[in-house]
Amino acid sequence: MKYAILTTNFITTANPLNLPYVKEVTQAYDAYLIQDAQGLGVLVPAVAKKAYYVDFESMELRRRALHAKRELLVRACMVKPAAVIVDATAGFGRDSFILAACGAQVLMLERHPIVALLLEDGLNRLSGSGLQQHLSLAKEDAAYTLSALSSKPDVIYLDPMFEANTRQAKVKKDLQLLQAILADAPQDQSMLLPLALASAKQRVVVKRAIHAASLNNLEPSYCLSGKDSRFDVYQV
């Protein structure tokens, strides 16, 4: 993916990745960062006409947070208030947000520089909300961070990569967008599971597409299955 910063307005966009600045969408770039009143967004013209922003205050996330305790993710992680969870593959942070809404302290790890910037911006815009105190971000590769943790988190959660053609990925624009951004990212998720198993105090939870094989073909202790996805739980 080739990225540029689209300067359609007078807001200055910080440029930690040293991307080129352009004034309009052209064939020369696949995706554009854009800073406007909503925050920092990404525009991928091949996927969507509008830019996408990490928005922890969206209606969808607020609704999910209200009923968070019913979510399979929360049940799989067995979230207790003040539990420490590392979401080692944070993406746009939606799953982390739901875990934080149940009272967990969540450390989000995200190594993709563009995804990490969007996530950081979303987190900054959450400032003032009690939930921001439950979420922190390290823009790092989990392979490095998990092996350098000073104390073991209760739970490590992995949602490494979408399976191609899951029904959900077809429907949801934001998932398609994340898929497009990650299309050229390394497919090295197998190394995360052994590291997570060695680094968690209680359990490792892995999100999989409903019919996908378990990660590394390692049999989980048990699974919680939904319509499109399931959570493989490894008790340690």
Ligand SMILES: C[S@@+](CC[C@H](N)C(=O)[O-])C[C@H]1O[C@@H](n2cnc3c(N)ncnc32)[C@H](O)[C@@H]1O
């Ligand atoms: C499927 S997405 C996660 C979606 C996320 N659960 C959510 O709710 O938005 C997977 C993310 O994990 C990240 N990732 C994959 N391997 C990683 C690693 N070793 N360290 C840190 N991040 C990683 C990818 O860059 C991608 O953003």
